[in-house]
Amino acid sequence: MIDVENVTKTFTLHNQGGAVIPVMQGASLRVAPGECVALTGASGAGKSTLMRMVYGNYLAASGAIRVGGLDVATAEPREILALRRRTLGYVSQFLRVVPRVPTLEVVMEPCLATGMDRAAAEERARGLLARLRIPERLWSLSPLTFSGGEQQRVNIARGFAHEYPALLLDEPTASLDPANRETVLEMIAEAKAGGAAILGIFHDAEARARVCDREIDVGAFAAAA
Amino acid sequence: MSATSADFAPSPDGGRAGEGGSATPLLRVEALTKRYGPRIGCADVSFDLWPGEVLGIVGESGSGKTTLLNCVSGHLDPDEGRVLYDTRASGVQDVRLMSEPERRMLMRTDWAFVHQNARDGLRMTVSAGANVGERLMGVGARHYGRIRGQALDWLGKVEIAAERIDDRPAAFSGGMQQRLQIARNLVTGPRLVFMDEPTGGLDVSVQARLLDLIRGLVRELGLSAVIVTHDLAVVRLLADRLMVMKGGHVVETGLTDQVLDDPQHAYTQLLVSSVLQV
Incomplete structure (x- = not known):
């Protein structure tokens, strides 16, 4: 489902004398449906960089990144948008939302984007928020006013609202209390059982x-400086 | 695509188009160039806009982004290039080659233009309701009650209280004027909206409300939009795709979050790294 092949990444800093920083070379990995693969390696090894390339958020310098058959490294923006709408989900570490939009709407949005009707999307969002222990009185408020842990849970609810066949998780259990951590681990297990291919970063x-079924040390893909 | 150009009912198409369903872009701009004497306004700009897609154009003052918007939207005549639009009535047409009445009809019905300064897009001496109703009458609506009903409906959509329908926009705050301008533009059910700095000059709290409103309308109505702004936070929230301009040229284009998070061109890197963090 996720197939990374011989990917290279460099950053060119034009405003710092055109310094070219090679950060990754020869990165290859595969995640099958129903499988969860962890990216490991020291801080700065490139775990997030690799994940962002899979999502199309960073450009790969070379190589292929196929998700559900689409090569993200060379795809048109609108193809990547369609992929993100239907196939590829991403739970980042930070919630980024439009100010003023209520939490319930934030969580419903991925479902609405796939064309699900409002009532069904709302039911799904309510279920997830309740399961992640966000008090119902907060659902009509913008999550921007919430605590860090609450924002993280809203972010997870949003990431799991649509059942993506491929899912990227960046530290999904960081800053969660034991009960919520347990819930998130159950949700990941359920997504796997449902056939999702999951690529994640877990410091825990x-x-x-x-x-996780396997671990891949990103340090092995370090570019020779 | 059976609706005629005089069909001004808001499009019922709620789904996000651009889903890969349509095979042709709604708008195709080819090698557009505009010169002001020896100076370049914009040079050799090409892009496609797909149904349901929002394109952001960013760059500093003088980068040519507003010139480009004006050339594409028919407010300025470019020196070279083509603007191809997939019209409802007769398929893809070169907008520059259309007759003047045809082009006017297009700009009044299927296209909308939201100006930075609401005063440029509104008639300040007539009531809010008349501002919305006028565009309907421009496309043939004559039944007063129905026009007023639609005007009221749209005032509600942009969160202006019904009791303000007979007030003149001069009595409105800047944010309300901007929302009224949006209502006036969208009442004819356009498929393509051009926006020039739609949140410029507004308080941040008013900006947030307007952004939320625009985003909701774009999704519910399945609109395509071209938004010119210098505010990177605005495009991150509204635009699917980004074009970065400098000196009249497009220096970088791509998925909005990719261009902002992993900019490739020196100018984009400078632009992104110059944003003040709150």
Whole structure:
């Protein structure tokens, strides 16, 4: 489902004398449906960079990144948008939303974008928010006013609202209390059972051991400086 | 695509188009160039806009973004290039080769233009309701009650209280004027909206409300839009795709979050790194 092949990444800093920083070379990995693969490596090894390339957020310098048959490295923006709408989800570490939009709407949005009707989308969003223990009295407020942990849970609810066949998770259990951490691990296990291919970064070693089938050390893809 | 150009009922198409369903772009701009004497306004600009897609154009003052918008939207005549639009009535047409009445009809019905300064897009001496109703009458609506009903409906959509329908826009705040301008533009059910700095000059709290409104309308009505702004936060929230301009040329284009998070061109890198963090 996710197939990364011989990917290279460099950053060129034009405003700092045109410095070219090679950060990754020969990155290859595969994630099959129903499988969860963890990216490991020291901070700065390129875990997030690799994940962002899979999402189309960073440009790969060379190589192929196929998700559901589309090569994200060379696809047109509108093809990537369609992929993100239907196939590829991403739970980032930080929630980015339009100010003023209520939490319930924020969580419903991915479902509405796939064409689901409002009532069904709302039911799904309510279920997820309740499951992640966001008090109902907060649902009509913008999540921008919430605590860090609450924002993280809204972000997870949003990321799981549509059942994406491929899912990227960046530290999904960071800053969660034990009960919510348990819930998120269950949700990941359910997504796997539903056939989702998951690529994740988990600093929490125990969480990683519980939901991940394999680990890939990104340090192996470090570019020779 | 059976609706005629005189069909001004808001489009019922709620789904996000651009879903890959349509095979042709709604708008295709080819090698558009505009010179002001020896100076370049914009040079050799080409892009496609697909149904349901929002394109952001960013760049500093003088980069040519407003010139480009004006050339594409028919407010300025470019020196070279083509603007191809997939009209409802007769398929893809070169807008520059259309007759004047045809082009006017297009600009009054299927296209909309939201100016930075609401005063440029509104008639300040007539009531809010008349501002919305006028565009309907321009496309043939004559039944007063129905026009007023639609005007009221649209005032509600842009969150202007019904009791303000007979007030003149001069009595409105800047944010309300901007929302009224949007209502006036969208009442004819356009498929393509051009916006020039739609949140410029507004308080940040008013900006947030307007952004939320524009985003909701774009999704519900399945609109395509070209938005010119110098505000990167605005395009991050509204635009699917971004074009960065400098000195009249397009220096970079791509998926909005990719261009902002992993900019490739020196100028885009400078632009992104110059944003003040709050």
